[in-house]
Amino acid sequence: MRFKSRISRWGAASIGMLAFLGCSADRKSPSGFRLPDGDPIAGLAVVQEMRCHACHRIEGHDELPAPIADPAVPIALGGTVAVLPTDGKLVTSIIHPSHQISSRYAHDMVKSGDLSRMGDYSETLTVRQMIDLVAFLHTVYEARVGEPREGADWRMTRRGG
Ligand code: HEC
Numbered sequence: 001m002r003f004k005s006r007i008s009r010w011g012a013a014s015i016g017m018l019a020f021l022g023c024s025a026d027r028k029s030p031s032g033f034r035l036p037d038g039d040p041i042a043g044l045a046v047v048q049e050m051r052c053h054a055c056h057r058i059e060g061h062d063e064l065p066a067p068i069a070d071p072a073v074p075i076a077l078g079g080t081v082a083v084l085p086t087d088g089k090l091v092t093s094i095i096h097p098s099h100q101i102s103s104r105y106a107h108d109m110v111k112s113g114d115l116s117r118m119g120d121y122s123e124t125l126t127v128r129q130m131i132d133l134v135a136f137l138h139t140v141y142e143a144r145v146g147e148p149r150e151g152a153d154w155r156m157t158r159r160g161g
Pocket residue numbers: 047050051052053054055056069073075076077090093094097098100101102109110111116117118119121133154155157
């Protein structure tokens with residue numbers, strides 16, 4: 001029965017390994033993440049205060065000053081997208097923008113060194129401002145009619161500076 005016990009030893013080792021990997025991955029899991037409802041009008045005020053429009057054109061909000069960033073940021077916020085962004089995607093884009101930087105643009109247009117040109121809002125936004133900002137951003141995205149393509153992502157949106 002030596003063979004059998006070797007199998008079970010490997011079995012136990014791999015279950016242990018999976019449990020270990022599972023636990024360490026869970027720490028970063030978005031599971032359990034739930035934002036309270038925000039106020040989109042207050043969110044628009046945050047956009048103005050934080051000057052998001054210095055870099056982004058915002059669909060449907062031509063009352064905001066035009067972007068002034070040089071080189072121009074090739075990413076407009078809002079418009080028709082294949083999949084609507086979730087709270088989690090928006091929060092990550094705002095407070096951890098370098099987590100997933102689009103590789104579809106020339107380096108200098110989206111990055112400064114290795115980081116996003118967007119900078120770091122984690123020291124400047126209050127939690128309430130972030131919640132309202134996310135509520136506002138949800139109002140500017142619209143789902144494209146029809147089934148989303150397999151693997152479609154909200155960032156594959158119509159762009160324009
Ligand atoms: C200095 C320029 C700059 C400013 C100011 C700026 N952003 Fe950005 N933003 C970027 C760049 C560059 C990207 C693309 C690279 C990336 O994903 O980090 C981006 C990406 C994003 C995205 C992801 C959009 C997509 O389709 O991929 C969101 C959402 C966003 N910004 C929201 C904001 C909000 C809200 C503010 C104001 C609090 C803001 N940005 C201010 C430069 C800026």
